[in-house]
Amino acid sequence: MSTTDTSNTGTGDPAPDEPKRGSLADRLLGRTVPGGPQLTSMLQHKTSEGAQELLARARTQAAELRREGGVLRLPEGAALDPEDIDIDVPSDETMILNIGPSHPSTHGVLRLMVELDGETILRSKPVIGYLHTGMEKTAEELMYHQGSTNVTRMDYLSPFFNELAFSLSVEKLLGVEVPPRATWIRMLMCELNRVSSHFLWMATNGSDIGAINMLVYGWREREILLAFFEKVTGLRMNHNYIRPGGVAADLPDGWRDDVAAICEAIPKRMDEYDNLLTGQPILQQRLQGVGALDAQTALDLGCTGPLLRGSGVAWDARRDTPYLAYDEVDFDVIVGSEGDCWDRFAVRINEIRESIRICQQILDRMPEGDFRVQDKKVTPPPRSRIDESMEALIHHFKLYTEGFKVPVGEAYVPVESARGELGCYIVSDGTSRPYRCHVRAPSFANLQSFSTMARGGFIADAIVLVSTIDPVLGDVDR
Amino acid sequence: MSGVDGFFNFFKGFFVTGKLPFKPKVTVQYPEVKRPKPERFHGRHVLNRYEDGMEKCIGCELCAGVCPARCIYVRGADNPPDAPVSPGERYGFVYEINFLRCIHCDMCVEACPTEAITESKMFEWSFVSRQDAIYTKAELVVDDEGNPRQLPWEDWKPGDERNTSAWMRATSPAGVAAKEGQPLWSGELGYGVRPAQAGQSDPAAADHAAPFDKAVRELAGNALRGIGVEGSAPRGIENAPQKPKHQKGNKK
Ligand code: SF4
Ligand code: SF4
Numbered sequence: 165m166s167t168t169d170t171s172n173t174g175t176g177d178p179a180p181d182e183p184k185r186g187s188l189a190d191r192l193l194g195r196t197v198p199g200g201p202q203l204t205s206m207l208q209h210k211t212s213e214g215a216q217e218l219l220a221r222a223r224t225q226a227a228e229l230r231r232e233g234g235v236l237r238l239p240e241g242a243a244l245d246p247e248d249i250d251i252d253v254p255s256d257e258t259m260i261l262n263i264g265p266s267h268p269s270t271h272g273v274l275r276l277m278v279e280l281d282g283e284t285i286l287r288s289k290p291v292i293g294y295l296h297t298g299m300e301k302t303a304e305e306l307m308y309h310q311g312s313t314n315v316t317r318m319d320y321l322s323p324f325f326n327e328l329a330f331s332l333s334v335e336k337l338l339g340v341e342v343p344p345r346a347t348w349i350r351m352l353m354c355e356l357n358r359v360s361s362h363f364l365w366m367a368t369n370g371s372d373i374g375a376i377n378m379l380v381y382g383w384r385e386r387e388i389l390l391a392f393f394e395k396v397t398g399l400r401m402n403h404n405y406i407r408p409g410g411v412a413a414d415l416p417d418g419w420r421d422d423v424a425a426i427c428e429a430i431p432k433r434m435d436e437y438d439n440l441l442t443g444q445p446i447l448q449q450r451l452q453g454v455g456a457l458d459a460q461t462a463l464d465l466g467c468t469g470p471l472l473r474g475s476g477v478a479w480d481a482r483r484d485t486p487y488l489a490y491d492e493v494d495f496d497v498i499v500g501s502e503g504d505c506w507d508r509f510a511v512r513i514n515e516i517r518e519s520i521r522i523c524q525q526i527l528d529r530m531p532e533g534d535f536r537v538q539d540k541k542v543t544p545p546p547r548s549r550i551d552e553s554m555e556a557l558i559h560h561f562k563l564y565t566e567g568f569k570v571p572v573g574e575a576y577v578p579v580e581s582a583r584g585e586l587g588c589y590i591v592s593d594g595t596s597r598p599y600r601c602h603v604r605a606p607s608f609a610n611l612q613s614f615s616t617m618a619r620g621g622f623i624a625d626a627i628v629l630v631s632t633i634d635p636v637l638g639d640v641d642r
Numbered sequence: 643m644s645g646v647d648g649f650f651n652f653f654k655g656f657f658v659t660g661k662l663p664f665k666p667k668v669t670v671q672y673p674e675v676k677r678p679k680p681e682r683f684h685g686r687h688v689l690n691r692y693e694d695g696m697e698k699c700i701g702c703e704l705c706a707g708v709c710p711a712r713c714i715y716v717r718g719a720d721n722p723p724d725a726p727v728s729p730g731e732r733y734g735f736v737y738e739i740n741f742l743r744c745i746h747c748d749m750c751v752e753a754c755p756t757e758a759i760t761e762s763k764m765f766e767w768s769f770v771s772r773q774d775a776i777y778t779k780a781e782l783v784v785d786d787e788g789n790p791r792q793l794p795w796e797d798w799k800p801g802d803e804r805n806t807s808a809w810m811r812a813t814s815p816a817g818v819a820a821k822e823g824q825p826l827w828s829g830e831l832g833y834g835v836r837p838a839q840a841g842q843s844d845p846a847a848a849d850h851a852a853p854f855d856k857a858v859r860e861l862a863g864n865a866l867r868g869i870g871v872e873g874s875a876p877r878g879i880e881n882a883p884q885k886p887k888h889q890k891g892n893k894k
Contacts, residue, residue, distance in 0.1 A: 306710050309708075310708065310710040310749065313710045313745060313747040313749065314710065345819070377659050384668055387668070391677075394680050394682075394683065395680040395681075395682065396682070397682065398680065398682035398683050398684045398748065399684055399746065402745070402747075404747045404748070404749075412752075413682070414819070416680075416681070416682065416839060417839045436658050437658075439651070439654040439655055439657070439658050440654075440655045440658040440659070441655070443651035443654060443655065444651060444652065444655050445651065445652060446652075532819065533819050534818060534819045535819070538818065544752070546818045546821050547757075547827075550755055557755065560755060561702075561704065561755070564704045564707060564708045564752075564753040565704065565707045565708075
């Protein structure tokens with residue numbers, strides 16, 4: 165009988181009927197000794213879904229992969245099989261690499277586990293939850309009129325969309341109709357927000373693929389928009405501006421000049437970025453043909469937004485399920501053809517132009533009038549009325565202490581955020597707090613496409629893929 | 643793409659970057675120079691007083707009730723008949739805000755029926771202890787001239803103490819367009835009744851006195867200048883002030 169090198173006793177041969185235990189190193193790393201029991205690495209973190217780590221390939225058999233496929237939301241029947249990929253991979257020559265969670269290119273605290281053969285990605289698994297703060301649960305604690313302070317923090321790069329989705333759902337339950345000026349202000353802020361969000365994407369995408377100066381330019385351009393938001397709402401992010409019943413305040417004096425200046429400056433800048441980025445052979449080679457996602461797969465994976473439109477599906481909630489006054493403005497839905505990173509790049513760049521086009525129309529057509537519904541049960545009375553009328557004072561007190569009651573029911577209103585379909589699903593039990601508030605986050609659904617896109621690609625392209633998916637981890641984890 | 647085209651494009655890209663050193667900067671030398679803050683900016687809170695020096699807070703706890711971060715603690719007490727603190731029956735006896743929790747959403751400002759709590763424009767502060775972060779009434783109530791008290795760990799800049807009535811005074815918070823342009827704000831110690839923004843009542847009122855009103859246009863204008871279309875820079879950029887003017891000496 166030979167001594168196995170995995171024995172950790174060192175004092176003699178193990179009894180033949182005793183299972184082999186493996187060395188400390190084996191147990192730490194979860195290496196299974198031939199003939200021994202299945203070992204789980206002592207270093208692995210276990211969750212209710214099982215281990216977060218990529219398991220050894222020997223242990224991820226087809227059934228297991230399919231089970232994991234549920235977690236990874238891979239399309240039916242596409243459980244990862246390394247033999248799919250056209251290279252010869254002895255399983256002990258692959259490497260498992262962790263990218264993130266604190267990696268500058270993961271745009272937040274996203275952790276990517278990838279199994280590599282040389283530079284080729286065989287399997288990958290996005291691990292999320294590092295930014296989970298239970299905001300949906302918090303929403304159940306907050307009254308409806310406080311709710312937009314909470315939801316605005318989810319997708320922190322496009323806060324107006326979060327507020328809008330929440331407000332539209334609450335308004336649907338309440339059955340109130342917001343005045344036209346509120347609707348158009350909401351549209352203006354959302355379109356400018358789309359521009360600022362896409363600029364930030366241009367900045368980070370540029371830096372991810374090596375165009376470092378784009379990082380600075382993107383922030384510079386975004387600053388114009390943030391300065392405008394700051395002027396309108398008093399805050400640069402997390403505005404708490406769009407609220408159930410309308411918006412928090414009217415546009416400030418001089419907003420027309422500001423929006424006109426923005427609409428003038430940004431298209432000129434975009435032409436410049438076409439020179440800086442779009443025309444560059446290096447950038448084209450870096451993006452074209454990388455991470456192609458065909459239309460059917462994109463639909464299967466639940467992708468929305470620029471990711472889906474890049475794959476050639478002309479779905480835009482602004483056009484297909486019109487909300488606000490989008491059916492009254494003229495804009496194009498930008499659609500790609502190949503579904504590669506280049507298409508997604510082009511979709512976003514052109515969406516900035518379309519958003520500016522919408523803003524110009526809003527500038528011409530902004531109606532006058534109230535910017536909040538005049539419903540004493542939903543919005544507070546005018547401030548000067550508090551001093552004039554006892555009734556107004558009572559309404560003011562009731563509203564700010566008890567909030568407003570929302571009829572029993574449930575509502576889901578999707579909006580087209582900068583990242584895709586963002587919807588807020590609210591269940592009301594008739595009190596002034598939501599019974600349940602779920603947010604359908606586009607980043608979360610879009611991120612699921614990563615494993616499919618990254619398979620068989622290069623590790624360097626994984627960075628580009630994350631970048632063109634453009635997830636906001638606050639939106640993913642909530 | 644043919645190689646020649648690509649080669650030209652390659653240099654076009656360099657040109658975008660290469661001309662920037664000769665263009666005006668969009669950044670400022672923080673902290674020596676600070677960008678002006680908009681009227682609606684949310685900064686540190688203050689508790690206001692009426693023009694006669696009486697405190698506005700009546701201890702109604704509406705602000706504490708509406709705060710989504712639950713960071714306000716208020717206890718009201720009956721006014722002493724011989725030396726009333728506020729004009730009403732009651733006054734804010736204990737008032738604390740925990741600024742480690744505050745998210746500066748301004749819900750408290752909107753809820754306050756007497757416009758007692760508002761926000762200043764000061765946001766640059768760093769506490770060294772949790773105790774410092776919990777502001778008590780003594781620190782929040784404005785001083786005898788109506789200026790916010792400046793604590794050692796706060797970096798006040800000239801102008802931060804102005805416009806403490808926050809944005810509520812600027813536009814009607816209740817959404818009644820007809821009430822725009824009217825100050826819906828009672829007078830304040832040291833400042834009187836502050837003017838309101840014109841809003842929809844006077845669409846021509848674009849050039850408001852506040853320096854920030856030009857800040858957006860200035861930024862956008864610099865963006866325009868950066869690409870060599872100086873002629874089209876929006877108006878108001880040339881004479882936009884670099885720094886907010888110091889209005890009122892209030893260093894004690
Ligand atoms: S600003 Fe918001 S978080 Fe801060 S004290 Fe007021 S209500 Fe609370
Ligand atoms: S600050 Fe205003 S809301 Fe708060 S207790 Fe005083 S009066 Fe009431």
